[in-house]
Amino acid sequence: MKSAAPKWVVVTWRLPSGSSTPRVTTWRTLRRMGAVLLTPGAAIVPFSDDLLEQCEWLAQRIGESGGEAWVLPVTELSEREEATIRERERATREQEYGTLRTQAEGLRGNKRRRTAMPSRRKLIALERGYSSVLARDHFKASGRGPARRAIEEARRLRER
Secondary structure (H helix, E strand, O other): OOOOOOOEEEEEEEOOOOOOHHHHHHHHHHHHHOOEEEEOOEEEEEOOHHHHHHHHHHHHHHHHOOOEEEEEEEOOOOHHHHHHHHHHHHHHHHHHHHHHHHHHHHHHOOOOOOOOOOOHHHHHHHHHHHHHHHHOOOOOOOOHHHHHHHHHHHHHHHHO
């Protein structure tokens, strides 16, 4: 009997209560991956070979920090569970895209008054931020287009 291909990867972990550094490192790594926290010691990402490898690497790092971690490929979730995970991930990405859009609009300035041209460094930071959010936007949040357009408009003003 052939088993179904995994759709999700769950990482569960337990870290020692001493130093906060491993907990912060774990949280930041999961955030960069676009993981959805299920509980304080479990997170989930959509299955891909790349994300599976990142989860395995994280589990190894947790073990090196004196903790325990498990990487569990999951073949199926209920419709309700999947919808909840997708909505949580989209809401987080929407917030991140919204922040980028607001920053880009702030660089464009108020049209009624003269403002300085957006700095190249700030535009590059916005582009990098957008790329970072895009990389972890597993379910195509709707804020991606407006954020991209706001950044492009700020860039056009810079190039004038």
